[in-house]
Every structure is written in structure tokens, then in C-alpha cells.
Amino acid sequence: MKAIISGQAGAAVLIDEANISAVRYDSPERTPCTRGEIPYLLADATDVLEIDVATPDEAMAALNLAWHQDRCLHLILILLDGEADDEARRLAAESLEDLLAEPKVVEFVFDRLHATPLPTQSNLVGALLLAESARAQRLLGFLEKLGTDQPEITHLRQRWDLLPPELFGNPAAKQQFGRVAVLAGAFRRLAQAEPALRNNVLVSCLSDPNFRRLPNFQQILLAWAEPVRITPDLPALELEGEHDGAAGSREHDGSRWARRSASIFDNITRQKEAIRRLISEGDLRRCRRFIDDLVRYQGERSTSSELAMSLCDLAMHAKKVGAHGFQLELARRAVDILPTDGWALAQLGDACLRLGQYPEALASYETAAQFGQEEVARNGRAEVLKAQGQFPEALEEYERTIQAFPENVFARNGRAEVLKAQGRLPEALEEYERTIQAFPSDVFARTGRAEVLKAQGRLPEALEEYERTIQAFPSDVVARSGRAEVLKAQGRLPEALEEYERTIQASPSDVVARNGRAEVLKAQGRLPEALEEYERTIQASPSDVVARNGRAEVLKAQGRLPEALEEYERTIQAFPSDVFARTGRAEVLKAQGRLPEALKEYERTIQAFPENVVARSGRAEVLKAQGRLPEALEEYKRAIQAFLSDVFARSGRAEVLKAQARLPEALEEYERTIQAFPENVVARSGRAEVLKAQGRLPEALEEYDRIMQQFPYDLVASTGKAAIFVILGRYEQALDLLPVGLPATRDDWIGFHIRGMIHLKKGDVSDAIQLFERGVRECPWHTQTYYFRTALGAARLRQEEYREAIEAIQHDETPVCEVLRIHAFGAIGDRPRAKTALQRVEAHQMPVVIELREELARRYSLREPGVPRHSEEWITDRECDLLLAA
């Protein structure tokens, strides 16, 4: 009689000459069937066996065994699955204790589980704990053995994977051979055999008919198992399972104990690796389950100190990937386990520091010092003081630490960092140089020195320092990213990109390099690629807040302001202590013209992060946008006083002075800034803008030319230069500098506006109006729509559509708009309103404002009866120049 059996289908077909019948696992009753029905009965089963049996009972026994084997494999996988339902795993543990009573079932499952190492998804530690709590001894033994065998399984699998397919003939043949090796138990037997007994396994495989029918089987088996062969001068082989009495047993017990300890260590290590991966992926829910299992498992098998250390290791990983909230959770757990562990307390302090919980951080460090971690605690305390902006106190703390612990390089670097934060760059540099001399192998001092040089604007020297560091520490990713940043600051964007790409190739998981690459792409205007890079980083490292903020910035640059806002809001929710997301959100609100909300966001941020200069400058910018110029100036003044080395506060102050038409003071501020930060393109563009406003066009052009030579990607300079060309009537040259295609980014819209101005100056007024109306309708940047409105106003004036001109600028109250109002109201004979507008710009110092003010006052006799000196055309032409120069 023949039987076709499938454990998966739970069915068997018995073929006895003319009779065919089917049986199911859970019912011995035979039901007749036809040959044609066999594929239905066993459809999709991949374990079909055809055997010869003497009786139906024998077939039934074979079916039962096959079913138990299949079921056991399923249940083991459920038990090991870190994602599986807890109740399902518990039920699996109970069932497995019964199923594993049958040696053939154990062998079947082991054969398969020895084919490859457990994947990272698996939770062996959790499975062991469930087996313990179910008092399932057989299952416990099974799992422990599986854990113990993992290193050898990994080794065998690696050797297998390295075997070239040509040895087998082709990849499909290798796959087939592999299946045979699994089913014949070759993987299992080789992994489980003592080194001295592996030869026996090999010999057994070589004589196994299942292998013998495969081509080239001898060479394959010898190539695969070759390293486990023993050398000829070792003692005679023991048969599997034998031992030579007490001594042999003791030795055997000793090596078994050692293997068990190694197995526990391996289990813990593997569990921690899985947890690290889950932290990196941001899957904190599953992470916590794995951690609970680790704590229970390790808690019963090692000391509290070792367990606390495991949790601290994991906390450090969480810190590395930016998951500071989870870092805190893990550190707290470590301290709960061992409240007297100084290292755990220091970790807790660090986590609190990352989250801005400064009093808690200080308290933790204080306690850490009491429990033996004085050095770390002192450094930590200094870091907290620095984060709080208490720089003198932080400096003092570091200096005390250096005195007490002269070999503490962290304190020395920390001191240098505080000096840098205080803007005392020469002293910071000196400290780093001393540290490098005393500790030449400390890479942080070197990269720190390079950063100070960069902050000082000494970019070539900064580059040199990074390059020296890379030579000495070729794998240091910080130095490479630092080099790329300096290249970027120098405007050498292709080289910066290349450096980042090299770093990524060497270190694919380095998020700093990936984010850096995205930033360079953004600087090059390659916004879709920049977005793609950020999105890839976010997917790989969901807890990387820099990538999220970066993505929001690119969306903002693309004009996708609602999406940018959404990204920032999501980031704030996930990372409430991240200040960049908050200032980023405020910037987007400002770009959308939602100025009161932007102001509120900045004020909230300043309250939470008083040491953050970006929030202060941002607040000043919003005040400026609201026309509250004296308050803006005051805010910048405070920011400059508090943050001496901040270039943006200085440029911002210069901008406000320019907006107040205090042009000589604005120029002076820019020139001071350039002297302190010669490589800063913002200050240099600002200077060019002021020169333009002053009517010093050749000097402005010269400055723009210098900028464009060094920073060829800088669109502010190219559009600024284009505006000057338009004023000078050099329209073709202006067009060559402007972006082409439909506007999307902020610079695109600026270029679009300038195109409109070219039309207007050339007299193509309808084209100009069409363009300006589109700008008013579609430009997402609030500040840019202002320029389109005023341009529209000027265009209407040119058409002598005075009421339409007034309507276009009705909501704007800038000096430029007041000049246009003088013209419009004067033209329609509304002298009171024209006079009011005149009074508002009476004190304005900008040359073109003065020219127009005086001419219009004469034309419409707004002060005393007057006679115009210029034509209407002159007025409209100068109005265009005003718009381009302001």
C-alpha cells in the first residue's frame, strides 16, 4: 500500500491497488476519493511524502507524526516571534511541552532551526522566560540548546553561503543541495557535534544516499565542513554520547557549564542587538517588550550591576540615534534597578540634560558623584551649566575638574567649547591646541579646533585641520563631515557633496553625513534630491530629528509651506525639546504672513530656551516684518550682547537699520560683521544691498561679483545683481542672471518679480501687470507678495489707473508705498491724503525716496505751490528704481 502524506494539510491518501481513500489527522475514518481529488486534498502543501506502508494504521501513524512535526515548527516560530501576541506565545509554550516529548518531532524542528541563525526579529530570551513560567522543562532545554548552538549555526551558515554556485553547477542546484542538507540533519549535526566528533558527522553525510545522488557531493561537503576536520595527531575519536567516567564527566560538566554561561551571554547580547535595532527604527512599543524580557532574563542570571550596565548601554544607543526620551526611560530603569550605581546615575543626568531637564540633571550628577563617578559628574554638571547659558559657572566647573583630574580630556574639550560658546574664540582655540599637544590621539580636540577656526571665519585653516585629522583618523566620521561643512561654507559645493558621499559610502548608517549631503543638495538648489535624501534618512532612522527638520526646510524652500508646517508640528510633538523644530515652525508661520502666531512661537521658544540665539533673532525679524522696527532693533541689540559670535544677529540689526533708512549705520554694521566673519555671505550680500539702496550701484555690483565668484550657487547675489542691471537699463544682462521656468522657490519668485520689473521699465505694462497679478495670487511667501503688490501699484500708476494703484497697496505701510500713495492721491486731487503720505516719508534718507518725494511734492504743490522739474515718465521710471533698490 502506498500513502501520500502531508503534515501541513493534515491529510493522507491511501492507495491500495484499486482502492483510494483519504484520511485526516483528526479523524481515522477513511473516505473514498479519486486520483483527481488528491491535488485538492493536498493543495498548496509543500511537505508531501510518498511512502510504502503495510497497513492503514501505519499510514495514520506517519500522518500523525508529520502533523505533529509541522505543528511544532509553527508553534516554535510563534514562541520565538517578537511581534507575536503574548497569549499566543503562552499557549504555544504549553502545547510545545507536549509535542516535544517525541524525539522525531524534536529532530524535525531542530533540523530546520539549525539551517540559519535566528533573525533579529526573534525574541529567544522572551521564549525562555515563557518556558520557565510554564514550567516546560523539555521546551526550556530545547530553547537553551538552540541558543547555545547559535554561534556555530552562524558559522556554518556563513560557510555555506560562501560556497560558490559553480561548485554545484548552478544556483538552483545549490538551493536543492541545501534543502537536502537541512532535511538530512547535516546543519544540525555539524552545529551540535563536539569538535572531535565532527569527522563522524562528515563521514555519515558522505555515505548518506540522499547526498550521494547529488552531483559533486563529496567536494561540496568537504568544502563546507572542511574547517571542522581534526588534525591526525589528536586522540582517537569518541563516538557521539560516550564519556570516560568521573574525570571525563567533570570535564564534560565543566565545559557544559562554560557553554551554558556563554549561551546566557550570547542570549543577552542578541537581545540587546535586537533592542538597539528597534530603537533605531523607532519601534518603541516592541522595544519595551524586548526590554521587559531582557530585564527578567538577565535579572535572574546576572548581578544588578550587570543588568544596570546593559540598560545604560542601551540608553547610550538611544542617545546616539537622538531618541532622548527613550534614553531617559532606560536610564531611569537602570537607576531603579540599582540606585547606588554611579554610572547609571550619570547616564540619567545625561538623559535629563538632553531633554532640557536641568535641575533633575544636576541632581542626578550630584548623586552620581557621591557614588564614585566624580569625574563624570563634574563634567556633566559643567555641561548642564553650559546648556543653561551659565557660561562662567560652566567654565569654573571645568577648570576645577581639570585641576583635580588633569588627565580628563573631556573637561579640557568642554572648557574649550564653553569659551567658544561665549564667543571667546581665541581662548577656545588656545585650549584646544593645548589639549592636542597633551593628548595627540584625542580626535575631539582636533575637530573642536577646526570648528573654532571655522567660527572665526578662518575657513582655509579649518579645512587644513580637518584634513590633518582625517589623515590621522581616517575613519572618523565627524572630521569628514566637518571638512564637508567647511567646503560648503566656502561655496565649494561639489567638493562638499563628494566628501559627504565618500563618508556615506564608508559609513552608510551615519545620519550626520546623510543630512549633510541633503543640505548641500539644497544649497545647490537640487531640492527634490535633497528631499529624497532626508526622506531616506527618516525612514532608516525615524528618531533623527535633524532629518525631519531638514525635510521641513526643503519643503519650505519649495514653497510647500503647509506641508513644511505639518512636518514641523509632527516633529515638535515627537520631540518637544527640540528647539529647531520650534524656530522652524515660527519661520514658516512668518513666511505665510501669520505674523502674530510666528511671534508667539518665538516668544514661547525663548522662554523655554533662553540661550537660543536663533529664537531671539527670529523674534526680531517678525517684529521687523510687522513694522515694529524700534522693538526689532532692541531685540537684536540684546541678542548681540548675549551672543557675541553670532553673525546673524549682527546682519539682522543691519537689516533693521536699512529698513529704517539709516543706511550709513547699516553699512557700518555690515562692514564690521564682514571684518569679523569674512566668509559670511549674508553680511556681504547685505552690504551690497545697502550700497544699492544708497544709489552706489558700481560698488554694489562689485560686491555682488565678488560674492558670485566665491559662492556661485548664491542666488541672492545673482538676483541682487540682476536688479541693479535693470536699474541701469541693461535688461539682457539681467535676464541672463534670472532663474528660468515656472517659479517654485523663494528665489524663483524674486526672479519672477524682477522679470516683471523689466517689462515695466521697458513699457510693456500689460505684461508686467499680468505677471505681478500672478505673483500676488500664487506666491506662497508673504514677504514676496508685498513686492508684487507694490509693483502692481507702480504699474497701475504708469497706466494712470490711480484708484487701482491705491487699492493694490492699501494694506501696506512702508516708505515705498507712501511714495506711491503721494503720486496716486496727488494725481486724483486728494491733497490731504497725499500730504499725509508725504509727512510719513519726510525724514526718510534713501536717495531715490528723497528724489521722488521732492518731485511729487512740487508736482502736486503739497508744501507750497511748485513746478515739476521732471516728466511723468521720469517719475514712473524712478518709482521702478525705488522698488528695485529698496
Added chain:
Amino acid sequence: MKCPKCGHDVRDSERFCPVDQYDCGFPNVRAAQKHEEIRALEERFQRAQEFAAGQGCSAVLNLFQDAVQSSQAVICRSLSIVKNFVSSDNELYASFYQLVGMEARRPEDTSTEYRRLVADVLLFPYYFEQIRFAALTLDGRGATGWGDCSMALREAPIRDRATVFEENSLYFSERMDLGVNRPVPPGYRATWDRREKLAAAKLASFLRPDMTPAEFPQVILRPAATPRGEDFIEVHVYGPLHRLNVERVATRKPKKHDRAMIKELGRILGQVGAALEIY
């Protein structure tokens, strides 16, 4: 047929035009859309309507047809096979069950010859390997003689590539004694959107005037003690199935060693928006 795009000949068994790879539609669907098939089915349908009218069952027949328009395709397999199917992207299963455990020992790999092949050659010449077999159901339960778990498929992903057939194609070919000189007669297959006509044509004689819709599931799929006795309308789906095709799984209350698997099955089905029913 001719390729609608380039006009080249396309064989009945081919889906894509061999010249320009234009998608000419699923071969099983094209077969059911042939003029003679539609006409023959229509004739059977009209006869069924006349029969129903004569028995005073016209209203019941209409209700039956309406019900069949919401019928689903259901595949019955063992719990083990279903669990494996829905765990297709689980790393553990990929490592140990599917990859390694795939001994590729399927029924076809045994030495036993199968009568089935005759039906398949006649119905699906040269593309039998592409066809997945299911049954039509009104209550989510299938022909459990083939397996305890009934996997009801979502309609949308199969609508355009599924056809229905009068009954189990193996039994049909045996009953009709089909062979090389006796091809499959027309009128016994339909496209998915005309399945209610096939159902009416086949089953009108099983309806009673006092029958309620609650009894329709047992009309369309008549269970029996042996597999041979189970009668159903067979569904032929072209192409592979994915776990996301599953809308619900219905299975009997589990015994001891099945409880963990059922629990876990429920969790996985939930992840893909499918339901588990235990009856």
C-alpha cells in the same frame, strides 16, 4: 484573437501579445467572454427562469440572483497552510518555514498520476499553472472537505481576473466524459460579473417558493459528508494570490494545539484588515 493594438494573432492561452506585449486580458476571462459561451449561458439562464416561473419561484430566483451578486470566492485549506500563507512577510517564517521548509514536495512531485490534468488541459490549455481554484460562497464558508479554514477573498483584486464554472471542474470532466474529442461544452462558465446568471442556470431547480435568503448559502455550496458529495460553483482566479487578498478567514473552534495558531492568525489578519471568524 487579434491584438487590439497591433493586430497580431494572440493565442487563447496567451495574456500578452507576443509582438508588442500589449495586455490582451486574462485568458480565462477571454474564454468566458466568447460569443458562444455567453449565448449558451443565456439560453440556460432563460430556461432556468422559465422553470422557476413554472414552479412559482420567480421571486425567490430574483432574490437568489441578488444574493449571488454579493457572493465571494473562498478557498479552503488547513490551518497550517493558511497560517503560512498570511505570514508571508514574517522574517521567521521566511527563514525557517517557507525558505527552508519549502521542500518543494508538492502533490505533483509524487509518482501518482492524476485525472485532474485532463480537465485542466481542456479548460485552461497551456495556462493551468496560472489558475487558482476557489468556490463561490454566500456565508464565507467553503468546501471544508479540502481544509478546515475558509479564506474568503476580497472582490476588487480578483474581479477582473476571475471566472466561475458550473462545478468542480474535475467532476464535471468526469461526468461529461470530456476528452480530446469531447471538448468543454459552452454555457458552463461566466465572467465574475455574470456569475449570478450561471448560479441561476445551475441552481434554479433547487429553489423552493418558500425558501428564504438565509437558506441560499446551502444552495450555492452544498456540503456533504465526503468531498465527492460537496457541490459548488468553482471559481478560477488567474495569477497568484497575496495575503492582502484575504478578507476573512472562518474556522472551527480550535483544539488544544491549534489555539496558539488561531490566536496568532487573528492578530496577523487584523494587521492586514481581515477578520477571523470562529464558529
